[in-house]
Amino acid sequence: MNRLKIRKAEELFFRVIMFLATSVILLALCMIIFSILRKGLPALSWSMISQLPKGGFYFGKEGGILNAIMGSVYLAFGATFLAFLIGLPVALYINIHLHKRKKLVNGIRFMLDVMWGIPSIVYGAFGFTVMLYFGMRSSLLAGMLTVTLFIIPIMIRAIDEVLKTVPTGLLEATLSLGSTKSETAYKVYFKQGISGIVTALLLSFGRAIGDAASVLFTTGYTDNMPTSLLQPTATLPLAIFFQLSSPIAEVKERAYASAVILTLIILFISLVSRISSRHYHKHKIK
Numbered sequence: 001m002n003r004l005k006i007r008k009a010e011e012l013f014f015r016v017i018m019f020l021a022t023s024v025i026l027l028a029l030c031m032i033i034f035s036i037l038r039k040g041l042p043a044l045s046w047s048m049i050s051q052l053p054k055g056g057f058y059f060g061k062e063g064g065i066l067n068a069i070m071g072s073v074y075l076a077f078g079a080t081f082l083a084f085l086i087g088l089p090v091a092l093y094i095n096i097h098l099h100k101r102k103k104l105v106n107g108i109r110f111m112l113d114v115m116w117g118i119p120s121i122v123y124g125a126f127g128f129t130v131m132l133y134f135g136m137r138s139s140l141l142a143g144m145l146t147v148t149l150f151i152i153p154i155m156i157r158a159i160d161e162v163l164k165t166v167p168t169g170l171l172e173a174t175l176s177l178g179s180t181k182s183e184t185a186y187k188v189y190f191k192q193g194i195s196g197i198v199t200a201l202l203l204s205f206g207r208a209i210g211d212a213a214s215v216l217f218t219t220g221y222t223d224n225m226p227t228s229l230l231q232p233t234a235t236l237p238l239a240i241f242f243q244l245s246s247p248i249a250e251v252k253e254r255a256y257a258s259a260v261i262l263t264l265i266i267l268f269i270s271l272v273s274r275i276s277s278r279h280y281h282k283h284k285i286k
Helices: 001-044 046-050 068-094 103-115 120-134 140-163 167-175 179-193 194-210 235-244 249-281
Strands: none
Touching: 001 249, 046 235, 046 249, 068 103, 068 140, 068 194, 068 235, 068 249, 103 140, 120 140, 140 194, 140 235, 167 179, 179 194, 194 235, 194 249, 235 249
16 A cells, blocks of 8 residues: 555656646747737738838838848758758668668767757858858858758658658568569658658758858848849848847837747748648558
8 A cells, every 4th residue: 555655646746747847838938929929019010021121221210021031931941952852861771771780770860869969050150161161152052051951960860750660561571572672762661751751841941940040150141132042141030130139129129020920930830740740640551
């Protein structure tokens, strides 16, 4: 009886701890969202979303943040596409061609986890160093390549985690029927891991569009829309950073409006990720 009481007390204790931890996280999230919406929604308008900055924009006069919105979209789409082209083959290779070499696979996963944990400012500094070495200027292309390096570990590990759940017997069955490993990878494993792949794409896109440190030194900043990969471009995180440091109240309001737009984009991506994951989960063989 004493042991049973002790176990029940332990279970109650850890249940309370988990409840408190979850409550703190949810409360912090709600406070952040509420603070951004309270300060940003009054300043948000259609003209701000649909117009480019005009003369005197940083002195509280007319203009919008369309350049930052489109710059962030260009940057995130480009970086996510490049990371996908590299990340998908790597994840498939790890789980199919190297599935029997456990030590090597664990070492690769450990290195990817280490790269995932490196602060984004380090990637920005590395990209800036490479730019100086090759004589490049701040541009959309430089920022895109830097962000690609930043999200590649995220892309690979997110796809890898779902491919790990594919039954090993499925690989053995396809190989026994005469399929090559490449055919198995792209015709079988790809279909089985489609939910994780979609999630990896959306997760990587969200990290790419919301990061400021990795593009601080590489993309530059401009009031114009980029018409070339070699031109500098504005992004929403940098728009928030630069405008929030202004002493002018109207400019700070635009910073909060930019934060509202960025927050809504991230929340939308998270919602789509959950919905798509549930939709494609039914196609997976269990």
